[in-house]
Amino acid sequence: MMKRNKLMLLTLSMMLLIPLLTACGGEAKQNEQERTLRIGVLYGGGDEQHIRQEYTDIFEYMNGNISIEIVPAVDTSEYNYSDSAGPDPTEEMRKLLTGANPVDVAIVDSDSFQQYVRDGQFKQLDALIQKDGFDTSDIIPSVMDTIKMMGDGNIYGLAPTFSSKALYYNKTLFQKAGVELPTDSMTWDEAFELARRVANGEGKDRTYGFSFDQYRWGTAFYGVADYAAPLQLRTYDDKAEKMAINTPQWEKVYDTIAKLSQDNIMPGRKDDDNGGSLGEGRYNPLEHDLFLSGKVAMMMNYYSYTSELFDISKNAGKIKNYQMPEWDVVTIPHHPEAPGISSGMRFDSIMAINTQAQNPDDAWQFVQFINGEDWAKIKSRSTYELVTRKSFIKPKEGMNYNIQSFYAMKPAPGIPAEEKLHQKYRNLWIVKNSAEELFKKRIEGKLTTADMLKQWETKGNQLLPMIKKNPNKSIFGDEAVQKAVYGD
Template sequence: MKNIKSSVIRKTVSVLLATTLFGSLIVGCTPNKQSDQPKEKVLRIGTIYGGPDDSYFRQQFTDIFEYTHPNIKVEIVPAVDYSQYRYVDPEKQSQDPIDYVESTKKLLTGDNPVDVIVGDTNIVKSLIQENLLKQLDPLMQEDKFDTSDFVPTVIDGIKDLGDGSGLYALSPTFSSSALFYNKKIFQDAGVDLPKDGMTWDEAFDLARLVAKGEGKDRVYGISFNRYQGGDPYYDAMTYSAPLQLRTFDEKAEKMTVNTPQWEKVWSTISKLVKDKIVPTNDQQSNGKVEAAASYNPIQGDLFLSSKVAMTIGDSNYVTELNDANKNAEKIKDFHKVDWDIVTIPTHPEKPGIGGNIYLSNLMAINSNAQNPEDAWEFIKFLNSEEWAKIKSRSSSYEMVARKSYIQPREGLTYNIQAFYTLKPVPPANTRDDQLYQKMPNLWLVSDQGRTFFQEVIDNKKTPAEALQAWEKKGNEMLLEMKNNPTGKPAEVKPAN
């Protein structure tokens, strides 16, 4: 019996040894799946600013790319790490302001340069001028990457950054505004509804026809934003932004505000304020701050309160309007707003330009990229039709750049093309950034105009007289800063 057991054990051990050996041979002859996988590559993406937590940027752009490209590891590298300024004295920060352009250039030219840079129009234009970005047109032609579905707002705006010589970046998203109008106010006044392609003068003429009432019952014709408490000086700057009027010359040595163009801007906006066509905080409260009697979810929104016939709003305002209308029965003394939109009015001197359009997610390839192939793969993927289709379903303050996937929200019907018909205002002179770095208090010269503009509204000066006074005071301030770049020049105190 003992011999039988020993025989069985020996056979069992022999089988196990054979099986183990056979298994080893199979493993030895079977290709290693892991060794067949592509080697992991690193794609370095530069951003203008960031910090220890880059989760938002990754959620927006890189998570889905890494999921679909498992062999590519993305590194996010900010040009300016804002977290470090938490530990710096504020006074020292003001004396040593951040130079975003120079910081970004270092990302592209250092020992370990980034492959992709993501930035706004000012940054990208500066980099193009320094020949630091790769032109994308040859890559697009080789891969037959079609941009015909991109809205002109985006493509034309990007081309302008390179002075029309080609595309040096692509942007998967953009933000934009339009002119919202209240149909009922126009219909009750018997006035034609606003239309696309209006000039500012045409829009102001309509505004005068529908403005009515006095005091708290006043309905204003137009506002440059929908919030209560309008700032006339800021309104003037918003209105004139497409004209790109300069406050001082390119060397910050001489004021440039005493001109017919500036006088027209100040005359136009100040008259609208005096005639109560545009709202200001003083006009609505008669100089008094009044506490709300009870909670009102639309308090301060002049358009939702039907206190203004036309207002400028961004694409996300559509959601707010729709939400308020759906909850109308819960809001005291609120009536649903029947609204639509048209393109923001333009200046005849700058046809087709306006709309408060921003391209803040421009993606470009570094001319010195270590991994240019994957850099293009990343840009191509983020600007693809597939990505736009997915992104268009999520709620965002920005719109996708492909017009096939720009659809009215929540089943509404409105003139959505108004958001992407106009071209963005070209970036300002990039040398201005250097001036503000050299003279950190230079902004005070521009802000000084507020005091003189208020004198126009108060009928203490004509627009021409106020601009002459601003020119004189501004020149004095510029001279002070030329002699002491970091010093704070004397300002004009607001008149009582």
């Protein structure tokens, strides 16, 4: 009798438990259902290894039921052997966002990100962040401020990494010259005054005070863009029909940089003979690096350059007659008209959710993970960029430098009207580059800065209609274009 009662109780318990197990099993089965997350990228084709290694492999490993499909807006392999510049990646990505089989997530740069936000093609993330308690307090303030600025005060995407520049300086050269070391938050005038005081020597023994990059064959002309970006100066009008370069503000910019080159404070003078070799005729990997060869006291460069310095420090003893410079970094100088703003920060991988995403839940899970603490902790040791979470930004192992200088400044905002023009007319680079020869003549004293800008204005006004007629097809070799750029 007792056994029978126990059996009845067991049977009753199982009957009550079965519906619960069935419900749980159904829920588990639903959670384990195979799903695809489509991720759009601006450029790709053929080799997806970088995107997968950097972002998706670890997510797929941790979410075995989700498979990632990488969808490039432009397959660059199709245009390697063509004279066409290829389609506009921003427009092609827009097709991926709005087409019959839209991508769920887009990984884009800051320029195109702003366009998609304005067009309402990215989902606002503020409510999701609040609902899930996703912690953004550890993300660098200048990064979050920039993301919000691009979204008119709201968050439409998150960036796990960023590139930024700082001002590298050679302590040894400053100490030898008896000049105080650079500091954070200098103005450009203060930095250039230090550059004049620390520059020294003649010919092969010349050491420069400042350079916009480390390359011996570089010119100051291309550094002007970095110097001028925070000032928000226009190159042409909103329709790319007329040049806007011939102004007192631009004259001051180019005159400042030209004088520094002309006075041999920075590289660029034609008669400069600073080509000394460290290896006595033998190839030397440092020979064309002005900073590593001790030929420049201050130099702008990206955070990734610390990796080169790290490698050289480990192998300096193998290079004959070489002494590794003692170095550190400070923030990029700023203009008094734009305090605390520099041109050195860039976002190449902002992650956003498509408003038409077919799989929005997994899309948000992916964006959270790649912008979360676990991913930042892992990638902070391996990426050539900086992670955006402050807690995991540290100098490379065994090194000691002012790493905060890479993110202390706010990035210079772009000029939306010109950004749109460059996406629509990708040959506009010809207009900007057409002034390089004129700038060299200015450094050589053959032109005044005012004359240089007048001639550039004339060149640009000739080139703009040609470019608008052929916005994407490569036209640099065209005879009329060559004549406008170089003259008869």
